[in-house]
Amino acid sequence: MNVRPDLATARAVDDCLAGVALLSLEQARGVILDGISEISGIETRPITGLVGRIAATDILSEVALPRFDNSAVDGFALHADDLRRQTPLTLKIGGRAAAGHAMALALQPGTTARVLTGAKVPEGAAAIVLEERTTRSSTEVTFHFLPEIGGNIRGQGEDLSSGTIVVAKGTIIDARQIAILAASGNARIPVKRKLRVGVLSTGDELVEAGYETGPSSIVDTNGPMLRSLLGSSALAVSDLGIIADDRDEVASALSDAASHLDLLITSGGVAGSDADHIEGAIVAAGGRCETVKLALRPGKPIAKGSIGKMQVLALPGNPVAALVNFLLFGRPLIRSLLGAVEINKLNSSARAGDIFSHKAGRTEFMPVSIKGYDRDGIPIISKLGRGGSARLLPLVMSDGFAEIDPDVGDLDRNAIVKFHPFSTAFSL
Secondary structure (H helix, E strand, O other), rough: OOOOOOHHHHHHOOOOOOOOOOOOOHHHHHHHOOOOOOOOEEEEEEEEOOOEEEEEOOEEOOEEOOOOOOEEEEEEEEEEEHHOOOOOOEEEOOOEEEOOOOOOOOOOEEEEEEEEOEOOOOOOEEEEEEEEEEOOOOOOEEEEOOOOOOEEOOOOOOOOOOEEEEEOOOOOEOHHHHHHOOOOOOOOEEOOEEEEEEEEEEOOEEOOOOOOOOOOOOOOOOOHHHHHHOOOEEEEEEEEEEEEEOOOHHHHHHHHHHOOOOEEEEEOOOOOOHHHHHHHHHHHOOOOOEEEEEEEEOOOOEEEEOOEEEEEEEOOOOOOHHHHHHHHHHHHHOOOOOOOOOOEEEEEEEEEEOOOOOOOOEEEEEEEEEEEEEEOOOOOEEEEOOOOOOHHHOOOOOOOOEEEEOOOOOOOOOOOEEEEEEHHHHOO
């Protein structure tokens, strides 16, 4: 009698890449980024709307910051001569300065001036006394404390001097850079032109979301997912749709894409079966291609290629594998093409909330959820089911990926593990 196996719990005993030399993540990253050159093209744009764009040059401050000596507190200004006197010291109020309203006359010895936070320090003032350290009447102030010269004064240029680099070349601009660009007199700055990226899904079985599916059809999830991952203002993304498993059709689509794209990201067609045509299609289109076999789970082989000036990154067809490989290799490839400064966003730690089963030999990325935090604030994570390269529910229920190194086996409860939270993973 034949018994149908429980497909939900069955584990594969054969490794499809057993006996094949597999590259570590660092080795694979080296192959993917080898020979990549920054694209040319610079645009000068106003700072409004520049979040996510890449600074094309070092941006220098046109002014010193602060632009003038100003008060760090609400208080009262003192002349240097009066700082040498004894407390309590009572002085007449001889003027007032507020932000945007400088005091017209210089401060004289024996008098004080009311000065509010951000106001230009009156000429002749050597320090500002915090108002809480004074007693005030309508016309006089009594000082119970005298600071040193320069107390509570933000000196001109103490933040930065004119000509200081405020945004370095390759910086991905965010709200912090917008603030200092505005303050330093840079209303328009040069940024890299947008990287032209295309997304192409391959497979006879694929249909777009919303279309009727046949008995052997699968809805394309990689196309929408990858386009969402590419949702940066530094990128101009083209949806190239779905193409069938036909080498000539794929080659034609790739050749057309090479006429207007800097980078093409495909999914599917790289596993090496007789229905996988990406590598052959790249070559047929006049390009070159290299298959990269990874010591990675989930993630079958990926491929790196080029046709003319267009780079090609071919990802696996299974969605979780495509996601992991994009985060590991697609994002640094895009940063290299844009000349963006590379940062390691996949860099955090967590504590295993239970035993994590792991077969040594490959780096494994597991969807995990945060169940709490230990006394040091480190997340305590638990694995969500068995996972797998095609399982989407554990992915959407998780808070991030746990990364298990290839040289370790099962992880005991409370072991420290690398953790990549999705809250920081899905942006350039």
